[in-house]
Amino acid sequence: MPVNDLLPILYSYRRCPYAMRARLTLRYAGVAVEVREIQLRNKPAALLQASPKGTVPVLVLPDGRVLEQSLDIMAWALAQRDPESWRLPQFEAQAQAWIARNDGPFKALLDRYKYPERVPQAPQVQWRQEAEALMLAPMEQVLQQQAFLLGARPCWADMALMPFIRQFSRVDSAWFAAAPYAALRVWLGGLEGSDLFESIMHKQPVWQPAP
Ligand SMILES: N[C@@H](CCC(=O)N[C@@H](CS)C(=O)NCC(=O)O)C(=O)O
Structure with missing residues (x-):
């Protein structure tokens, strides 16, 4: 069970550069997420169920939508809030x-x-x-x-x-x-x-x- 059903869930790997760009943007946009740190060699079933391609980052939204590309996660986060105009x-x-x-x-x-x-x-x-x-x-x-x-x-x-x-x-x-x-x-x-x-x-x- 998610920590909080209302929070998006971010499957992430700390050292992955794609996951870093997603975490940077979510944090900048002030979007609270439940970060689930994974191991690439032992991916959790919940991640593979949400996104069978098995890469991180993956963002699962509370309405069930799944964003499985880092650029889509960045774009989604910036559409929520972009306080310093990162998107020009x-x-x-x-x-x-x-x-x-x-x-x-x-x-x-x-x-x-x-x-x-x-x-x-x-x-x-x-x-x-x-x-x-x-x-x-x-x-x-x-x-x-x-x-x-x-x-x-x-x-x-x-x-x-x-x-x-x-x-x-x-x-x-x-x-x-x-x-x-x-x-x-x-x-x-x-x-x-x-x-x-x-x-x-x-x-x-x-x-x-x-x-
Ligand atoms: N196009 C994807 C690429 C993500 C990606 O390749 N992530 C790597 C980690 S840096 C991964 O999950 N690889 C799967 C694996 O190593 O099993 C994105 O932009 O999110």
Whole structure:
């Protein structure tokens, strides 16, 4: 049984970047949810029943609707409340373009860079260089001009990308610290050091269904 039948239930995995972007947006929007921390290797039946594809995040709404894509959860949360205008209708196409580049080709390169042993056909550095050209360098160029991807204030594209850039930065943090991406480091450091990010990264026990 949910803790409170009126609360949406978020199936989440603390370290999953897709789940991070969902938790960030729900928290920012002030939407209270019951977070159910799962283990990817041992997914609860209730999650698979709600969403058989078996990825997180998944948000189950009190009316029974199921949102099973992180971007849908972000959009739903922002439709409830968007106090600092993360959604900028005039820049929606640019936001979508950054997110598509992140979730598509950048995520593929990030996985290769992170797990180079799975793709022995090329050295790890190749995946990093491709990711730099695709994402880090273009982001750096923008962030040298303005503090966030679409202007002086954060928007939902910043929040959607940040967990992935963070993951990338941690594969080889010494390299990232010295790489020619000073503005990107400031952007990442600011978002990572924010109270909002800190608030969604607290450790919590794995959810156990009631016996
Ligand atoms: N397109 C999905 C991707 C979510 C996703 O791939 N999540 C990973 C964890 S980071 C997952 O649940 N993988 C399933 C597994 O590893 O079994 C979304 O945006 O929500």
